Amino acid sequence: MKPPAARSLTFALLSLILSVDAGRAEEGKAPAKAVEPAAAAAAAAAAAADTGAKAYDAVRSLIAAGQYDEAEKAAQALVAARSQKLGAEHPETLEARTLLAVALMCVQKLAESEQEYRTVLAGYERVLGPDHAKTLDIEVRLVAMLDTPETHAEALRRARSLVPRATRVHGPEAEQTLKVRKLLAFELAESDPAAAEQEYRALQPLCTRVFGAENEETLETRWRLAHALDKQDKTAEAEKEYREVLALGLKLYGAEGDDTLFYQACLIDVLRKQDKHEEAVALLRRQITAQTKVLGPEDSSTLTCRELLAESLTELGKPAEAEQECRQVLALEERVHGAADPHTLRVCCGLASSLSAQGKTAEALTYAQRALDGGLKTLGKEDALTRTAQGLVDELKEKAAKT
Template sequence: MNGGNDARADGRGRVYQASGDQHIIEHHHHGSEGGAGGPGGGGVWSGLDSVRWPSVGRAPAVLRDRTTLMARLRASVAPDAGGQVYVLHGLGGCGKTAVAYALFQYATSEAGRIGLWVNASDTASLRTGMLAVAADRGAGDGELTAARSGLRAAADLVWDHLDRSDRPWLLVLDNADDPAVLRDGGWLRTSPRGTVLVTTRQAARHWWPGAELLQVGVLPKADAARVLCDLAPAAGTVEEAEAVAERLGRLPLALTLAGGFLAHQVIDPWTMAEYGRNLDGGHGADPIDLLDQGAVSAGADSRHLVSSTWQFSLNALVAQGLPESVTLLRLLACWAGDPLPLSLLSGVEMGDALPRRRVEVALRGLLDQSLTEVVPGTVRCLRTHGVLLDSVWRGTSADQRDSLAATAAGQLLSVLPEVPERGRPDPRTSLLAPHAVALLRRVVEGPDVGRPTVDSIAESLLRLVVALHRAGDYAPALTVAEKAVELGTQQLGADHPSILRLRERVGRSLCRLGRFEESEAVHRQVLADCERVQGPAAPDTLTCSLGLARPVNVLGRREEAVALARRAVAGRTTTLGPVHPLTLIARSHLLSVHPEPEAGAEFMADCQRELGPEHPISVGGALDHAFALFSLQRTSEALPAAREALRLFETKFGVDYPITLNAGALLSQVLEALGKHAEALGQAEAVVEGRMRVLGPEHPWTVTAQERLARFRGA
């Protein structure tokens, strides 16, 4: 050869140039979509094994609940149905693929349809799967080669053969969490010959024009428990399974992992109850690690791990230019999975990581990825699954936790009044209780949060407890206060000012709930601690003294109660003056345990002058003054005072406020003493009905009211 040769190699071919005779042998093995080998070859097979069978890690033996949803989907594969796209959307792990699998089985076994299943999680998987669908529906090798090489539009080829299918079909596009994969190239279409079902975490309607969106949520309690019993029938009772299911938020993925773990233990199997205790941190167990251990029986890819399944959504948000959504989700992870008032996010600011102007768009990103949802109601709330929040917090780096917890505490303090008033509660207040407790639990569980942040959290809990108490929600106030003391003591110690005040609030709530002996014991211990730590004249010490006077008086030790109340009055008068609001509160209580006509008149005059007649302290003082007059057997004077006190309470706080009912009880006694039996009887009946409704039949005040009513009827 005396010149150059022009040549071109196609595909995996090569061009050789030589100056002598050579014998060259090459073997080419072509797999699907550019694979490295085919059946019988020595390479790795990269093609699809089947589009006629769902590629799911582990299908549920029984699909629990989903009755209404499945009825709608079964209708979509009826003989005359077609030309529609259905989108199953919801949080990762909520069971979208399980629902699709159940429909696939029904369509192929009972509805007479061909089932086609494609993984739509990324472009390569989607393209490979859809071309395999075209091959299944009759596309020839030449058509497929042209589509693979770009000489023919691949999506057009697929849908042309779907449109000409000799049998009706169901096409499932699973894990389409990035809708752009479907949109780019026009892969998502409709055909009169079949029905398309998409599973996705992406809930934004603009991605699915013309489709019918169907949300998949968590399971009802009974069905969630049955899932656990299906997987691990020997592990415990239905009641124990219900408790574990509730702890897991009834999320199908978490239930499957828990059941798989329980079913596959060998050496020392746990019961359901033991598993539940370990989910709550028993034996130092990490609940997310514990759940992930159950993935061995479910096919241990990242979509079957609680610790990583939601990372797909977070990665998608970052890819969409919404890293702020990740920061916002980490902030939400400071709180609980209960409904969270949206107002708690007002004014959130975390520097460049989450600027205030980007909070709205960050939240929209979370909503679109089904990572949270808006719950309608009197108070608009967000609800984010608790297992998701636990997983996100666990994956948050230590250097971020302090700023996140500090921001969460600041948001709580911004919506809780520093000095809550008595009366009708802000409907948000009770909704904040689980979130404040969860925040404190987060910081107690790890060493990554500084003391100032813990102080702010304790202060927010104290404000919350006071607000609940003054709204008349004594049982929730007690629950929150006890939990705050239990957790807060671990970080701050029992003598920290906020912990002492929370302990005193435990005593107050016990007293209002009629548990007087327990209230006395709590108050005595807190009073001793305040005297030791802060001194005998400190404000907290005087508050404890006044608090102890209440149960002591009810338990019949009037002289001691009077001494305790006088101590509070004297101390506050010395430090604050005689007409300071806190001094007036102490004077009002002293009046109720030690009635004096002159002291009562002077007290009422001071309240009217300093605060006005409708101030909560004046209203409460009016009742104490009326009670003092009645105790002194000045019944004729007590009647107008009692009527006015009841009117003020009903106007200010409502008819069902517990102390309004106390005012009604006093009025009924005054009326009976004056011989106004019919009116006294009606008032006593109203008090019994109110206390039954508000306090319950076992409360001592309810029992007393019933006994009084019986006496009035007997008379």
């Protein structure tokens, strides 16, 4: 299950400016209010006809409606018409290219989208200057696109440069400036979680003051602070933050909201890291009930939670309950993913552990060997799952030899 706040920062930033349903664009889902095919065709025709402001609105409406292929075609036509009529670096042409970049992103042509943003940024820097609000906006979008290891250094460099410029242009507590600072912290978290923690701590009171204590922007900042603490193994501090984030998530999204379920999963994870399995089991049962209802009993997230429940039950000295859970999950994994899938093999390891804890060594060895054979065949001997299975097999063979 992806973090809601981390469901591409790119789309979250773009939605603020374009007022499109960016979260749904990222997930490839149609928005609640879809555009009829005839209306989509009319919007595309309006963009192609280059009828002034209506052409831009037509592309935006296609994006907002989830008609991404049509939006790309309409944006391409608009760019061509504006370039021919006004020139390649006219502000209206650059605006059309910005819409094209968004449409390309929505159809997952990320490299082309990134190139469009680079072209638009270079144009605005020459026409409007590096510190103009539109220039800053485009550079923010470009930074959000640079989310690969190869582009991280550039993203961090640009983000560092953007903060003082945004502060000068918009003011230190303007929404745009706070979002730029969040972007910097986001980039820092990849390579320097301690610096990211410091930035998120500084941002938290500002976001509370500007957006409100019960606002999604504030909640995202708090989750990212907890995540930065977690990455540094500051589990007790992370637990405290995750608890407060979950409480606010429950208030904003309800017990079965996607975001709430993600926040609860984060808390469960940090509890398990501290061997607080009793509370983890209680939360896992609640999580499984909600995910079964929302996502279905065979969803990967639901099955993973059930695996974690079995592990925690074993840690609590309840291997018989863990065995029962593992057997049920194994049957589901075999049906959903197949007998040789890593998900299935992982459950075999869990089942072997629960059986071993009950002294059922021979049966445990059967499942551990199955996991090992499958891991060697599909994953290789250096894979973590294969190594875990190998350790279990060795341990169980030694145990069997002593009996």
